[in-house]
Amino acid sequence: MSVSAHSLFKCIDIFMKYEHIQQEAYEANMQLPKLNLVLFTFGNVSAVDRSLGVFAIKPSGVPYEALTPAKMVIVDFDGNVVEGSLRPSSDTKTHAVLYKHWDSIGGIVHTHSTYATAWAQSQRDIPIYGTTHADYNTVNIPCAPPMSDEMIKGDYEYETGFQIMNCFKNKGLDYKEVEMVLVGNHAPFTWGKNADKAVHNSAVLECVAQMAFLTQQINPSAPRLKDALIKKHYERKHGPDSYYGQ
Amino acid sequence: MSVSAHSLFKCIDIFMKYEHIQQEAYEANMQLPKLNLVLFTFGNVSAVDRSLGVFAIKPSGVPYEALTPAKMVIVDFDGNVVEGSLRPSSDTKTHAVLYKHWDSIGGIVHTHSTYATAWAQSQRDIPIYGTTHADYNTVNIPCAPPMSDEMIKGDYEYETGFQIMNCFKNKGLDYKEVEMVLVGNHAPFTWGKNADKAVHNSAVLECVAQMAFLTQQINPSAPRLKDALIKKHYERKHGPDSYYGQ
Amino acid sequence: MSVSAHSLFKCIDIFMKYEHIQQEAYEANMQLPKLNLVLFTFGNVSAVDRSLGVFAIKPSGVPYEALTPAKMVIVDFDGNVVEGSLRPSSDTKTHAVLYKHWDSIGGIVHTHSTYATAWAQSQRDIPIYGTTHADYNTVNIPCAPPMSDEMIKGDYEYETGFQIMNCFKNKGLDYKEVEMVLVGNHAPFTWGKNADKAVHNSAVLECVAQMAFLTQQINPSAPRLKDALIKKHYERKHGPDSYYGQ
């Protein structure tokens, strides 16, 4: 049982190489149950290293309490496993497509959070009713239409990524401004400059989805938020003159 | 106060004989309050040993915090208590009937979880609206009609088992594929290859029931999930080409 | 600073005399926040000693985390404070009236629990839709009509007790069988053979109220539970042939 110094160092090297995104993906995944965004394993987070051209993602079907940073699977932008002994999330190819085509995303989250999923099942955009929504988006939260049978029967998870991108193209949306989407009949995806921000966006989406549901119940003819308020609140938090936070 | 070695060994033997299903049933029962599926004692789980022809089930009306593995009652498939000093769950005969006639079930759960019970009270099947549902079932979650007065006045809990089986027969469903049912006016039953999987299914049912309620509120004309998605999601998790999990 | 042995013993005697109901009322009150039945101090529990003709009740407006058994106030059936330096709950006279006229009640609870209070504000009886309800009541949970201006402007809390009793009289209900009521525009009261059972009934009422709300939303024409099931479930838990519990 002898190991050459060379191969040992190489092994350590690989381990160290991905440790930062494994740690980032691990910590972000562990936030999902704490924020009540997942039941069992109904969710996954990934974190990217663009200089290496790979991302770390949750292994498929592994309970959160059994996760460790080292169990995060390393995958390239074509969905190939680069490192890791576990099978990656079944939604891995959707993450890969989004990282490949949307080049400033640092982290991606998929959940089946209750209210956001109900809107996705309803095949409805979430209307912009208030400033909580406008603090994050200037438009309704888009719901991509259900996919065609061809896409579903083809490379399904890969096509899910394209369905999201097509939805943004058709609606004229910019993924750098709108960091969340509902996939019709399925559930939400969110992203952000890193995995932690992407999880933050998932929690905000669930909150906004619940408020919009209640608003429609209380006042079915509640109007869209007025343009001046949309602009004001978005710019308080984003853009050159933002003054929220430190 | 002398005890023959023979009778002592026999006693230990009986104790050891059922310990594995008592432990399994105990652990599964203790999951119910953790998953917010029960108020007080409104639920019960059983675990079967088919080689011995018996199952272990929660004693009736005993609070979860007072349960121990040894308190689980051992019952045969005709509902007779085989071992145990406590009275078994009042729903024991329903469990017995299902174990007797559906021979690949390993565990059964009954709860009065809030949203699933509301659908049962509404006497409505839970429509298949999204992929969360399709990950587990390719059909609406069936609601068995309320029982006839004759069945209710007869051996009620025993007949409840037959009501569930008749519902599956009439709807052409296979209990190995659809592992959950609502009993009209009453509440849900779920099952699985073991007690832990049966509890998992109870939590999934409650989640799907809540999402379907919200979906109907948001969009009363929300359509049924398209066939291609139902097939795709179910086969991701089940069947020969499944690729979810490890 | 000398104290005669006689007066010291008398003082201890008084303290000991009520300790058992103070302890019972204390423990029952502390269950309210644990069962999510109260916000701040919106609730109170009392426990009676009929041989002494008094009950122990929560002091008014004292946060649950500051309660101790000794702070429970001792009151007679006319609402007079017998022992204790704190002011009793503002609802004390309602408790007193019910203890005085309904002579087998051992404990009373008043909360503003969310769903039960919403039904009270809606001035609607809670319809009997399922077996969860029938395990406790064979009838709709009654909602007493709002009180007359005369009763409100008079001895309000005292009259609230009569409003509850009149509601039972007018509907032909027996307080020994139906242990819960909604006071229209106000909130629920429940009772039982002791304070612990009364709290149990408050939690069951809140659960049944939520399920009935959801049932109406899912199916506005959901029918009343059939008579055979009402009878069966109630008798499983109550009466000479009950077989629920140990």
Add this chain to the structure above:
Amino acid sequence: MSVSAHSLFKCIDIFMKYEHIQQEAYEANMQLPKLNLVLFTFGNVSAVDRSLGVFAIKPSGVPYEALTPAKMVIVDFDGNVVEGSLRPSSDTKTHAVLYKHWDSIGGIVHTHSTYATAWAQSQRDIPIYGTTHADYNTVNIPCAPPMSDEMIKGDYEYETGFQIMNCFKNKGLDYKEVEMVLVGNHAPFTWGKNADKAVHNSAVLECVAQMAFLTQQINPSAPRLKDALIKKHYERKHGPDSYYGQ
């Protein structure tokens, strides 16, 4: 690195001068997540010292778990930072305007709590349906109309304060009696004689908002609470003849 005794004492002096309101604001802010009134940093509390003409307020965008009393920013009634190295809450000017013009307020809270915000988004006053509401207010909880574009494009947070005051003026309300408001399309503000009472009012508002939502769902024609009950319950807790609490 020498420091004169004089400047050191002066520095300690400033530190000590505001410590009491920093402590009060800190403790009140930390109640918001405990009472489930905020997601992330969607809320802020301030506490005033009227003799000094300043208030202490949460710094903008700082997570609750990272707060300390010393991080509370000291601001005057024109919204100028008097002491503190962090940027104050983006809603600071709204607090400043209310402290300046409503001179008996001791603490102010702003949250985006779920049900209250849904009513604000619905642009609806919360109807007075029951005694839980009447224990705190004799009127519907007012919803200020959405602000004009001019106000929004001007000094937005400053104008929000005036929008609240104008709403009270137009409806003939007294801020000393009604200690809560919804800002249309935005979210609630509450106040009280100190920061702790203001937080208490935010939690009561959220509770009343949820009950009113449910009441409307159960009975869309539920009537307004009758005048005699409004008067009775409000006076039980407030005014010269109140008898609630110690």
